[in-house]
Amino acid sequence: MESAVNPAILPDTSGLLAGRPLEEWNAAYAKVESYFHALRVRNKALLGQLVLRVLERAQRRAPAAPHRTATQLAAEEMDHIVTEWFADVLQVPPTNPDQMLSTRGRLALLLADMPGKWQEQFLRPGPWPKEFVSAMRETFLRAGPDFQLSKMAPRPLDLGPITTLTNLGRLPYFKMVFAWTLFALLLVVFFIFTHH
């Protein structure tokens, strides 16, 4: 009789899964789940499946990378899976991946409204519905129309003799002399007011 659960995805007799304690995979699960959650994959069944798919790949890599934690492996695999899928959907040649591919892909997901309309297509291999592909490939976020560059140039205001006055402040000790003059003037005003 066939086993109910694939033994490859179960811990071995020492309680390790792919050579790592279960706790590590639990943390890895949480991290991957958080990221997909951040991508607004709200359907719990789908979310669980996607996380398991990532963990499966991470577990396959685990024996070859003994110094890396399960979380690191899972996070890297998650990044690879998502970026590869973006390359497929957006038709970016895998030999020359755009450094910004992940950014472009996430933006395309948002513009196509993946969380609202196309959750079931996320990370699914092609072919995809035409409408989805076109929404992903043809929508661009534009923060502004095409630049039509010009250069405004200030015209100086001719303030006449006032310009000279404004430069008085640059003279050395001007403030001190000004304060003394003001003080002297105050004395004169006080004298006039009190002697009439």
Place this chain on the structure above:
Amino acid sequence: MPERSPSFHVSSLPRFHRGWRLFIFYSSALMLTGLVSMLFADLLWRTGWSTSRTVLLVLFVILFLFAAIGCMHGIYGFALRLFGTHQRITQLKNYRDQKIDGISTAIVFPIYNENVRRVYEGLRATYESLEKTGQLERFDFFILSDSTDPDKWVEEERRWFDLIRELDALGRIYYRRRLDNEGRKSGNIRDFLNAWGRRYRYFMVCDADSVMRGETLVDLVKLMEVHPTVGLIQTVPALVNAESLFGRIQQFANRLYAPLFIAGLNYWALDFGNYWGHNAIIRTEPFMQCCDLPQLPGRKPFGGQILSHDFVEAALMLRENWEVWFAYDLEGSYEETPQAMIENAQRERRWCQGNLQHGLVIFAKGLRGVSRLHLILGICGYLAGPLWLAFLLAFNWIRWFQNYTGLSDITVHAFTPYLNLSGTAHAFLIFAICMVVIMLPKILVLIDLANDWPRRRVFGGLARASLSVGGETIFSTLHAPLLMLWHTRFVVTNLLGISVGWATQKRAADGTTWTFALQRHWGHTLIGLVWGAFMWWLDETLFWWFTPMLAGMVLSIPLSVFTSRRSLGIRARKLGFFLTPEETMPPPEITSLRAHLKIQEIVGDTAPRPPHAGVAEAVLDPYVNAIHVSLLREKQLNPVYAEQFSRLGAGTENVRVLGEKLLAEGPDKLSASERLLVMADQSTMVWLHQQSWQRPGESLASWWRAAILEYSRRD
């Protein structure tokens, strides 16, 4: 593109007539000032002339002239509203049938660390209103951010995307944040014009709290089209959405008095109007040619960058023969007002600095006389405070000197014996004239209201409007001495080049807190108490004459707290006081704005966000990070921005080091400018997103671990 400035001036009214209007208007104010000043001089003469009396007389003449000019605006405005006038931009030509096909207009919202939610809802209300006119495709909206707070920056981007998605306005509402704040608001507009100005024949400047009706926007474009010599049309924004008592009083005064005063202003200004910085349409080409503001020579407060750019820009447009009009009879232009006295004073402080700087600009060669007049009136608005204080001090000095020297109070015959007045009656007559000059415009406003049944109704009826005017008069009497003290402080500190930093107001749910009011008003209260005691000691009778002024100062703390209360504003509204047309019959755009804000309040979108929430979003959220990075990337296409990026140091190893620090130690360990630098670097932002999700928790700051945990809990 629009044609260049015409070589000849095509005025809607012959210059000769406008000259006469200006002459008649200001002559009326001067004649009234002259006559009352003679009476005042005569009064001073009766008790013996002295130098201090000369000073008092000079101050009286200046202050009375300000009051007389205000009064004349009311009288002329009243007459114009009563008898009607065709000398308005909306009446000169039939503009309603004008086609605006193919005319492109940009509506720009320059913002700086504003309440993002409120700005975008104002924009949404304007957008939806414009959509209803069927002319939406002729307009583009630009949010021009100068925000320096990284969290605000991210919130602006996130909400911008939400907005364009909800309105299906991708390619219609644009967002741009500058990398530096050079030139502040005028620099922000200049940056927009340098990047996109040539795409648009007109642009409309809105403030962060502006809302415009779609029909009004279309009308403004039509008006510009039928008047090719007009460079700028300024609407008169109605104050709306005030809830506190202070805000509602200001709003009421604005809505009731402004039509009269602006009609009076338009009487003499005509096509030599002014620009108030927002809710105005501007012809792009001439603005770009003549309104890039130069730096003023010398040091602060007069030298350097022109802070209050609007008056100067209008003056420069006029210098190049373009007309500037007030479209004061176009409804559907709105803005908001500060909700408390202290907030209002903070705004006044900024404006004061800018207006004082105009003291240099008035000497600029080539400006029109009327432009100089606008600039002088702006300056006088702030100089009136210190001059009034000087007048009161001079008066007190004379009185004290009289007591101190034991000189007699016996009066001699007046220079005007025909009046046959005793000294007291003579003084009372001058006081009565001053009161009439101050109060007459308010009385005329009520008469005007009585003549206009539909308008009377939207102000809650004549009786309630009259009672509200009474309430507003009492409040402004108490508020005026505080403004006097504040303006004096602002003028003096500005002239001395002292920068006075004001902490952000600590607001309780219902307004200004008692502690904050105490911090801001203890000086006023102390001055009131000391001055009052001095007056009482000097002359008990005189003391009672000064009580309205002293009461304002002594009661400043409770006045500030109670008038900031939303609950009192709402209660006054329920009782039918200080009602405005937008309260009694809210226009659709204001209703829509309020409804959206209310919905956000209900769904909890208004809850205060934790510190660095924006940084967390920009790094962790896959979508917000993607929006942020793609906006940075798009900006690189503009060589000016690309140069600014490299000047900032974006893309250098140093930024990556800061990014590493951000991850390892948390955003608190970086200064605000460092956080901004990291966030301005697209490759570092991509890297941060990847690293924050890939690194094991131990190598991330606990702050990041908490933020990631928060994401996993979000629904």
